[in-house]
Amino acid sequence: MSDIRAKPTNEAQRALLALVGNWQQTYNEDVARMIHDCYAPDAHVRFTGGEARGHEQFMRVEQAVLRGCPGRYMRVDRVLFAGDDVAIVEAVVLDRARPDFLSPFCAILSVRDGKIVSDHTYLEPERWPGIAEAAPHVSPGGLGRA
Secondary structure (H helix, E strand, O other), rough: OOOOOOOOHHHHHHHHHHHHHHHHHHHHHHHHHHHHOOOOOEEEEEEEEEEHHHHHHHHHHHHHHHHOOOOEEEEEEEEEEOOOOOEEEEEEEOOOOOEOOOOOEEEEEEOOOOOOEEEEEEHHHHHOOOOHHHHHHOOOEEEEOO
């Protein structure tokens, strides 16, 4: 993680910061491990324009995105806490194949028992690499919908 400003004040926040670090590392190295290690089995992932529920659907979405952009990776730039169970993450997706590409996003991660149960990720879908490949696996809805 690059410039994390989070200053944990207790053990719960230290664990939350460690989870964010593992989330970034596994996103970049092994998306299946990211989903298994970082997300609860019934996690609800909502993002601009769509959503996924549970490991199976989320895995289909992530695998499709990776097929569309195999060189993508995440850089976490900032983490803030909202209590002991919510991390607000400012990050960017980059692409090894296109050094000039970047797509900033913000994720609000709610955690229970050491796993992400709710992920609200605000992004620009048209800039998200591989999103077209993931569209068939996404449920309608998501953030920004009434």
